[in-house]
Amino acid sequence: MVKILLVDDEPLLLESLEIILTMSGDYEVCGKAGNGVEALDLLSQDVPDVMLVDLNMPGMGGIELIPKVRSEHPDIKIIVLTTFYDEKSIASAIAGGASGYLLKDSGKDAILNAVEQAVKGQSVLDIKVMQKLNAMMASGTSLQEEGNGKSGGASNTASGKDLSEYGLTEREKEICRLICEGCTNAQIASILYISEGTVKNYVSTIYDKFNEHDRTRLVLKLKDYTF
Numbered sequence: 001m002v003k004i005l006l007v008d009d010e011p012l013l014l015e016s017l018e019i020i021l022t023m024s025g026d027y028e029v030c031g032k033a034g035n036g037v038e039a040l041d042l043l044s045q046d047v048p049d050v051m052l053v054d055l056n057m058p059g060m061g062g063i064e065l066i067p068k069v070r071s072e073h074p075d076i077k078i079i080v081l082t083t084f085y086d087e088k089s090i091a092s093a094i095a096g097g098a099s100g101y102l103l104k105d106s107g108k109d110a111i112l113n114a115v116e117q118a119v120k121g122q123s124v125l126d127i128k129v130m131q132k133l134n135a136m137m138a139s140g141t142s143l144q145e146e147g148n149g150k151s152g153g154a155s156n157t158a159s160g161k162d163l164s165e166y167g168l169t170e171r172e173k174e175i176c177r178l179i180c181e182g183c184t185n186a187q188i189a190s191i192l193y194i195s196e197g198t199v200k201n202y203v204s205t206i207y208d209k210f211n212e213h214d215r216t217r218l219v220l221k222l223k224d225y226t227f
Contacts, residue, residue, distance in 0.1 A: 002027050002049045091136065
């Protein structure tokens with residue numbers, strides 16, 4: 001059973017998340033923490049597979065906690081669950097190692113899906129978060145710069161390199177473009193009139209060609225290329 005650590009300073013939300021995850025039958029909530037300090041203490045006792053982490057908490061928030069966890073426990077999948085989706089928060093969380101970023105109003109199904117995808121090594125971004133991320137990439141601002149509160153300049157503009165250096169087929173390039181637009185595999189399948197299983201096979205091949213197996217980081221790598 002997949003073990004999950006919940007980190008949030010809202011007791012009611014912690015209880016709700018525990019109920020949602022436990023009732024699914026696939027997950028065990030192995031701990032609940034009210035901030036990053038408490039989370040690190042729990043990690044010294046039991047290491048979960050996945051962490052759901054808020055960003056704004058007293059003592060130590062998620063922005064500081066995420067890179068600490070990633071450096072000490074690189075196999076733990078961290079999903080941000082927050083109300084904040086400003087550019088700086090998104091950039092700091094993803095640059096720190098978060099493998100997913102959801103908003104608290106996403107709903108039960110979205111949360112369960114995000115955990116399921118994280119366990120499989122995939123990342124899930126809320127559509128609003130993906131739009132902000134795409135806007136950052138379009139402006140030429142790197143995650144590191146945005147996280148540090150700096151805006152991108154001319155030197156950070158996408159280079160427009162040719163994707164052909166990776167040996168992508170035209171279909172794979174098309175799928176890359178749709179991934180960058182924030183489309184899920186199901187949405188890509190609908191747009192291209194192919195099965196979702198076929199899309200998954202294409203995405204797997206694309207991952208191999210880029211030597212990258214995280215959807216968010218693939219998007220960040222693709223920002224330097226033209227389609």
